[in-house]
Amino acid sequence: MTADRPGPLAGCTVVVTRATDQAGSLADALRARGAEVVELPVIAMAEPTDGGVALAEALDRAVAGGYDWIVVTSPNGARRVAGGLDGCAFAGRIAAVGPRTAAPLVDAGHVVDLVPTRAVSEGLLAEFPAPDGDRSRVLLARAEVARAVLPEGLRAGGWEVDVVTAYRNVAPDVDAEVLAIAARADLVTFTSESTVHRYHDLFPGAVVPPVEAACIGPISAAAARQAGHEVVEAEPHSVDGLVAAVGAWAADRRRPAPEDAGSP
Numbered sequence: 001m002t003a004d005r006p007g008p009l010a011g012c013t014v015v016v017t018r019a020t021d022q023a024g025s026l027a028d029a030l031r032a033r034g035a036e037v038v039e040l041p042v043i044a045m046a047e048p049t050d051g052g053v054a055l056a057e058a059l060d061r062a063v064a065g066g067y068d069w070i071v072v073t074s075p076n077g078a079r080r081v082a083g084g085l086d087g088c089a090f091a092g093r094i095a096a097v098g099p100r101t102a103a104p105l106v107d108a109g110h111v112v113d114l115v116p117t118r119a120v121s122e123g124l125l126a127e128f129p130a131p132d133g134d135r136s137r138v139l140l141a142r143a144e145v146a147r148a149v150l151p152e153g154l155r156a157g158g159w160e161v162d163v164v165t166a167y168r169n170v171a172p173d174v175d176a177e178v179l180a181i182a183a184r185a186d187l188v189t190f191t192s193e194s195t196v197h198r199y200h201d202l203f204p205g206a207v208v209p210p211v212e213a214a215c216i217g218p219i220s221a222a223a224a225r226q227a228g229h230e231v232v233e234a235e236p237h238s239v240d241g242l243v244a245a246v247g248a249w250a251a252d253r254r255r256p257a258p259e260d261a262g263s264p
Helices: 020-032 053-063 075-085 099-107 121-127 149-156 176-183 193-201 218-226 239-254
Strands: 013-016 036-039 044-046 069-072 093-096 137-143 160-170 187-190 212-215 231-233
Touching: 013 020, 020 036, 020 239, 036 176, 053 075, 053 137, 053 160, 069 075, 069 099, 075 099, 075 137, 075 160, 093 099, 121 149, 137 149, 149 160, 187 193, 187 218, 187 239, 193 218, 212 218, 212 239, 218 231, 231 239
Parallel strands: 013 036, 013 187, 069 093, 069 137, 137 160, 187 212, 212 231
Antiparallel strands: 044 160
């Protein structure tokens, strides 16, 4: 680390695995605190295989009164829902798994009625209301591949749920030189279970160095531990929480080891 970049993370090399269009805020915050950041996007966003037709049709039904709730679980899904609504009024209610997920809809002028305290699917399920009479249909717009916990939980609670693909996570091309630098880093950050799996997919037939990991929430943390990482978890489960977790990791890393009891 060069001397012209002071800060609590000076001397630390941190890998950011978020998609290129999402990495900026995290990477910038880490650099502002002195870290050397390696941007290694392990996922890229792509349109659904149907070009977004199913989502557009579902949003048309929503505007016409066909759904009581629209639920989104990521900023990518929220952006596509906001773009699909395109200024149309939705008379039902909207739920987002966290404040950053809600932001694209709020910025587009929509009211987000439910943002759970815990920014995970389980947190959303814990706070989601029971069906009210005949008002029992939910549109869940999310990635093509995602955990089943949310649609299964909503259905168990009495809701009819239509799951629609808003976008796909695909593997981007990765520069070999960047990959080599990332393999020597001090810490890797993960913001989803899929980033953990894709990160390890980049090292086929090889053992990933035992780099410590900072994870945005319990799902990514569990996947990282299973993959062999020592983990520090963000609290709250947000980019700000993740930056704070990296800071706590760095502080702990620099803390002198206690002297042996028998030392003079």
